[in-house]
Amino acid sequence: MTITKPGPQASPLSQPFWDGCRERRLRLQYCPDSDQWVFYPRALDPRSWSSDLQWRDASGRGTVASFIVVHKPGHPAFVEDTPYVVALIDLQEGPRMLSNVVGCAPDKVRIGMAVRVYWVEQGGEVLPKFIPEETVPKEKE
Known part of the structure; x- marks a missing residue:
């Protein structure tokens, strides 16, 4: 099932x-x-x-204001994703957004970490998640 x-x-x-x-x-x-x-x-x-x-x-840029690592999800569909990070992201423009930090091990996430939006397709939708800024490939000058 x-x-x-x-x-x-x-x-x-x-x-x-x-x-x-x-x-x-x-x-x-x-x-x-x-x-x-x-x-x-x-x-x-x-x-x-x-x-x-x-x-x-x-801009899609921000910093991690706070986070938790989820080991036991509240819905069975997320069991395979554990452990995963749920974070409050302070966006560069000022608002705070609840999302996930992906693209790095949960134990590498830190408060104050610079992040950038990363798009994930899930269930027919596209969700904004965030990856560490340091993992974003540098654009050629």
Whole structure:
């Protein structure tokens, strides 16, 4: 018996975020009134209460603010992935995002580690996860 991993459930409010993920673009809301980025998707900016939120591409860069290593997952579909890292990522633009750090051993993840978005296909969706910045191939100058 194959167990399918549960995936995100988009709402009308979050659909532009998930559409961006399918295009491998990390899209966040931005509020011109407060000059602040907003994540998770909302109808109003939590600082200015403005509804003038725009979807913009984010850099995909951040740092690990906190993390845990999961050894016993809460859903049987994730057993084969253990151990895995669940982390709070402070995005370069300001918001904090919950995701996974992949591409390195869980014991190598550190608070303050520079990370970059890494796209993973899962259950017909594309999810933003993060890899250590040091593992990203350097672009030729």
